[in-house]
Amino acid sequence: MKIFYNKKDLRAYLGTSRSDSETVGFVPTMGALHEGHLSLIEKGLSQNALVVVSIFVNPTQFNNAEDLKNYPRTLERDVTLLKTLSKDKIVVYAPTVEDIYSDLVISESFSYDGLEHEMEGKFRAGHFDGVGTIVKRLLDIVEPESAYFGEKDFQQLMIIKKLAEKHNIPVKIVGCKIHREVDGLAMSSRNERLKPEYRNAAPFIYKTLKSAKQKFGTKSANKVTEWVINQFANHGLLELEYFTIADEKTLKPIKRRSNTKKYRAFIAVFADDIRLIDNIALK
Known part of the structure; x- marks a missing residue:
């Protein structure tokens, strides 16, 4: 399985490995993968020749420093899980903070026509600026035909659709149903x-x-x-x-x-x- 730690190498690989007739799917994650993530990746594999999975704990979408610090980071385990789906049709992009943000770890400001002011936006100041910043940068790096997001974060899904629309990003944003534990708890x-x-x-x-x-x-x-x-x-x-x-x-x-x-x-x-x-x- 190919694993890239910087965008230069990832883009070079994608540029030489994809043909004009093949499409690339993209599943952005913050790691600590579970069955919910795997269902998104399986959807991507069913519709594309290659799926890029990013594993990056994005600092600009945390408004709680302790939450960022404690967020699980399990790259080796995540890669092992991904190999159970495919060893040659999945590419992992696990960048450093510096590779994504260079020396300036701050969010851009985005307007989502008011979607950002409801629910999560009321309780997590700046959260969707952080989401927009990282998703836009990742989409610009990977340039996928389709990107897959779970409906558990339904507000985020709607905001990312709005992001792609307002910034003319040529990608299809695909929403996928919530994956649950046997007892009903949404996987997270x-x-x-x-x-x-x-x-x-x-x-x-x-x-x-x-x-x-x-x-x-x-x-x-x-x-x-x-x-x-x-x-x-x-x-x-x-x-x-x-x-x-x-x-x-x-x-x-x-x-x-x-x-x-x-x-x-x-x-x-x-x-x-x-x-x-x-x-x-x-x-």
Whole structure:
């Protein structure tokens, strides 16, 4: 398996290895790979001759220095996992911070037509500037035909689609369904850091989302939100940061239900000091 640690060598390899008739897919990750990541890569492999997987813990999208410090870095294990999918159709790009940012580790400023001000944007200042900065740079380096992102970070997925549109980046952004543990917990690299009692409690998040979806069929968004807030207020371990029912396209909270719009419920929860997010499509 080819592993590149700088963009110069990666671009040189891609320039000589891809033919005019072959396409390159791209899956950006921060490592600590799990089945959710692998499902994105498998999707990419099914649609492209080659898939580039970046493994880079991006400092500019963390607004918590301790979170950045503690984020798992498991490159050797990640490469072993990738080899179970393919040894010759996957290329790993594991750059240094210097290779991506040179001497200036700061975010660019982006406008996503208001998508950045909802939900995660309200609680993680500058987060989507960091996301836009790294994704744009990686897309410029790899120049893939398609890039694959999970719907667990649905707001991020919509923002990246907007990024590609506004900056005329010639790439198809492909959203892939949420990959879950057997007990329903959305797969995340952060799950590895959960203490046992919090890991056992965490499936309550998805259970609550499923109940909220059912209630949304007969109750108002306000009533459903109140119910969710009460569920977590009575929970001994999990702390609700936010729950929002929003328009899938604009990400703005629902005001009046419309049969012509699609809605989604979004949630962020603290399990001790680990922040977990999830969402579910609503009918």
